[in-house]
Amino acid sequence: MEVVDTVVVGAGQAGLAASHELGKRGVDHLVLERDRIGAGWANRWEKFCLVTPNWSVQLPDFPYDGDDPDGFMPRDEIVAYLERYAASFGCPVRTGVDVTAVRRNAGGGFEVEIDGSAVLRARNLVVSTGAYQKPHVLPGSGGLPAHLRGIDISGYTAVADLPEGDVLIVGSGQTGCQLAEELSAAGRTVVLSCGRAPWAPRRIGERDLMWWLIESGFLDVDATTLPPEARLFANVLASGHGGGHDLHYRTLAAQEITLVGRFLGVEGDQARFAPDLAESVAWGDEKFRLLRDHFAGYAATAGIAFPDLPDPEPFEAPVIDSVDLRPFGTLIFTGGFRPDYLSWLPWPEAFDADGFPLQSDGASTVVPGLYFVGLHFMRSRRSALLCGVGDDARVVAVQIAGR
Structure with missing residues (x-):
């Protein structure tokens, strides 16, 4: 031995x-x-x-x-x-x-x-x-129509490998948002089922978001002071593609990606969603304000200029509680890992x-x-x-x- x-x-x-x-x-x-x-x-x-x-x-x-x-x-x-x-x-x-x-x-x-x-x-x-x-597959993910291919993020390699048709993405953390943008840019019609996720601008003043997270001490908070459920929160939404840019619900909506609420399951050819998209957007906006105030407080203490970051514009989107899955070829679960x-x-x-x-x-x-x-x-x-x-x-x- x-x-x-x-x-x-x-x-x-x-x-x-x-x-x-x-x-x-x-x-x-x-x-x-x-x-x-x-x-x-x-x-x-x-x-x-x-x-x-x-x-x-x-x-x-x-x-x-x-x-x-x-x-x-x-x-x-x-x-x-x-x-x-x-x-x-x-x-x-x-x-x-x-x-x-x-x-x-x-x-x-x-x-x-x-x-x-x-x-x-x-x-x-x-x-x-x-x-x-291991990928976390949400309750209600069974019983998909025979024509619809259901995969988690580990089963996705490239757009060309997906079946023809529209794509439903369930999970709106960094991965889900990045895939929604990637697939939409490739010409696919995308529906993104959204939950609660924090966001912040990619760049604040002349510095990257990550600089502020590190230098302000945000990342150094003792884990024992955080609630246990924080371990399952999504990371701050942003993207590194194209040299780095903002990526959150408003930027995705501007790309004509359809945003819906929390995924509830499938009934026949219909995917069902909770009418809570506005609440999820509001939750993310509140996290943005908390981060903004934290960074501004650090900047004042360190004698660093801090740019004006106004509150986000009101978010308006129709409430969609169901989607017809017949035009869809793929459902991708990006609900995180456990x-x-x-x-x-x-x-x-x-x-x-x-x-x-x-x-x-x-x-x-x-x-x-x-x-x-x-x-x-x-x-x-x-x-x-x-x-x-x-x-x-x-x-x-x-x-x-x-x-």
Whole structure:
């Protein structure tokens, strides 16, 4: 049986950052990845790009190394960056190996089962499998008409791969809004089922939205002060396409994308929606005002000029409670993701009702030696971001080295 001090599961930005920080402290470790380095990015759709500017990509000892700091890396460039990062410190990674089960060792530590047979023994286990692992399909998504292809975001690659016909997108976070814009620009008629999502301008004055989120301290808020449901809120709506631009309900409506309320389900050839679009828009507008006031307060304290950001214009749209699905070829669910740790970790008592780990600074409060990196809101709002995961990896590595 192979023995190593620490096993890291996952070779995305979180697992690589954890490996870098463990190696820096002399901790013997191994990174296991069932696919390839950066698979979470590599498996996204063809035209995917970062919503955060390149300069904000700050993994430990390896900040963005390209020539377009104010741009937004497309999918393949993100993967290439992570591959360069792994090579920069000789990450001890094994790709194409699947961790199928984990169990406690009677003598302490863990036995990690690989590909259903081989077993590796480790004193510590660091789970870095992404902020979320499985697509969330909303209730009422069954019973689709036979002609309608239903997929979640993991099943979407490019416009050309979709059946002919109109497209219904259920879920209006960053992904849903980006797909709505992409498909509409490709000539498809798009209906977007909307929920509550915050928004802000892509640029405020001469600076990018991300600069304000970082410098104002918004992303550094202690996660323990946030309500648990905040972990499932949509991220602030914006886009990195075309050099970055505003992307929210008003910009989509201006592109003649039909906006409807929350998806209720399908009855025959009719999709049903709640009459709550106006309420969702109002919720997002209130989040905009809160962000605007937070940024303005920071600017006043720092002696920085802050531009006038007026309240948004009134939003007017007809109430649509049903849509005839006969002209539609595809329904895409983009309702976010949920944790899936219990599909391979055997400790239900170590997770809350929503499937999130019970942890403090990344260390399980239930299972000794079990750690997490890349967890959404693990320590702050930036925990799962390319500008923040390194800080969490460092905190976890220090704890492991101290054991």
